[in-house]
Amino acid sequence: MNKHKKRLVGLVLVPFLGACLLAGCGGGSRADDGHTNGQSLQKQEERARQVAHAWRGSASAAAWRQGYFPMADAxxxxxxxxxxxxxxxxxxxxxxxxxxxxxxxxxxxxxxxxxxxxxxxxxxxxxxxxxxxxxxxxxxxxxxxxxxxxxxxxxxxxxxxxxxxxxxxxxxxxxxxxxxxxAVTPSKLPQSPIAQARQGSADGLRSVPGLARTTTDGRSITVWAAHGACDDGPVVKVLETDENVVLFASVKGAQSGPCSADLTEQNVKVELRKPLGDRILLDAFTGRPVPYEELDGRSPSWT
Structure with missing residues (x-):
């Protein structure tokens, strides 16, 4: 029943500084094809901004904040x-x-x-x-x-x-x-105000499958992120606004050429500049809230 690989490695990823986000930093990052390409990170960040803007003040955000969405095992x-x-x-x-x-x-x-x-x-x-x-x-x-x-x-x-x-x-x-x-049932998930990103439209952008845990103070979260056998592991970066926290994931060190199709999901710890609070945790690729997901599959998932 366990859909996750057992090979789990904890990573600590520091968020962008606000000024860096505004400037579109990211020179020297590795794109999904394994080549150094600062534009890849900029395109991923731009997608994250689009998601944050779409949710800001939207009817979907209002419905989310009025509903019941469990973020722990039922x-x-x-x-x-x-x-x-x-x-x-x-x-x-x-x-x-x-x-x-x-x-x-x-x-x-x-x-x-x-x-x-x-x-x-x-x-x-x-x-x-x-x-x-x-x-x-x-x-x-x-x-x-x-x-x-x-x-x-x-x-x-x-x-x-x-x-x-x-x-x-x-x-x-x-x-x-x-x-x-x-015993209580979750609310109906509101429709996202923005469509899912087209594959390849954001240079290596990948989805964040689920939220594993949030610290008591809300200053860091641990999420699941997938990577393949021919890369150096997942990278999860964060764009923070007053209303939302948008995660955008990719992999580093991807190699070109033949490679196994096997994927491994591992937990990635992401530090926030301020507590998550009631801000909506969003996935840049799907444009939807990141669901809570238990490793053993007993999630009270509202998706």
Whole structure:
């Protein structure tokens, strides 16, 4: 089920200074074809500016800021931690078995409460559907046993900060604290005000597949970035405005000639000039918000 390669390397990439962004710096960067070409970075940066401009003050941005978009895993392990490596492995491999009955009736709507006082009502998913979202494997080997569930609450990081949301609390055999699964459904993703970039139109620009994590202070983010077998790895740069943070990715040291088609995704840490806050994190290539994406595929992705 894991769609990411296991070869993961952490990189720290320093953002452009504001003055450098305005001047279109980038001499000496390596284009996607492996040749030194300062114009490549300038074209990528220009695309990032176009995306930032399109989202600024748009109806899409307003819809985004009024919606509920989770930026963390909807499934949360027991607070007490796992009792053994076998149980942890069962969780990572989504290997569960149900021994007992799950609630069949529940309220249709649930309230989301943000730390700042804002609220939103969204539809809830039932206990059975919530269970099926993480119990994806029924193979031999280590398993976790679910014996029941009840509706409760949990907290989750969202695009608008931390929120308290309805959650199904699943009782696990042998555990005093439950496994939690967020019960409220994400809002509909607004249509991007700008179309996806045409392949090759921005000299090596690539998409940023997903957000892996954000630090507590919001000053750095870690994203997934892909590269091939014949380059020196991914590069992710950032354009910051008051309303948006636009990421533009490429690879460095690409070699010409025959090469394997295999791609590797690795986590790339990007430092910001100021906390991300409620600014929209955007991908320059797609022109859309960067989705949260779990390594093991249990993402509450709203895409």
């Amino acid at each position: 499934v949360q392990a027991p607070e007490s931690g796992w009792h053994s490596q076998a149980d942890q492995q069962a969780y990572k491999s989504n290997n569960f078995v149900l021994q007992g009955n799950l609630p069949t009736a529940t309220t249709e709507q649930g309230k989301i409460d943000w730390t700042g006082g804002n609220t939103l009502t969204r539809p809830l998913i039932g206990a059975k559907k919530a269970y099926q979202s993480f119990a994806l494997n029924r193979s031999e080997g280590p398993r976790l046993t679910v014996t029941g569930a009840k509706l409760g609450k949990t907290t989750i990081t969202t695009s608008r900060g931390t929120a308290t949301v309805p959650a199904w609390l699943f009782t696990l055999k042998g555990y005093d604290t439950p496994l939690k699964r967020v």
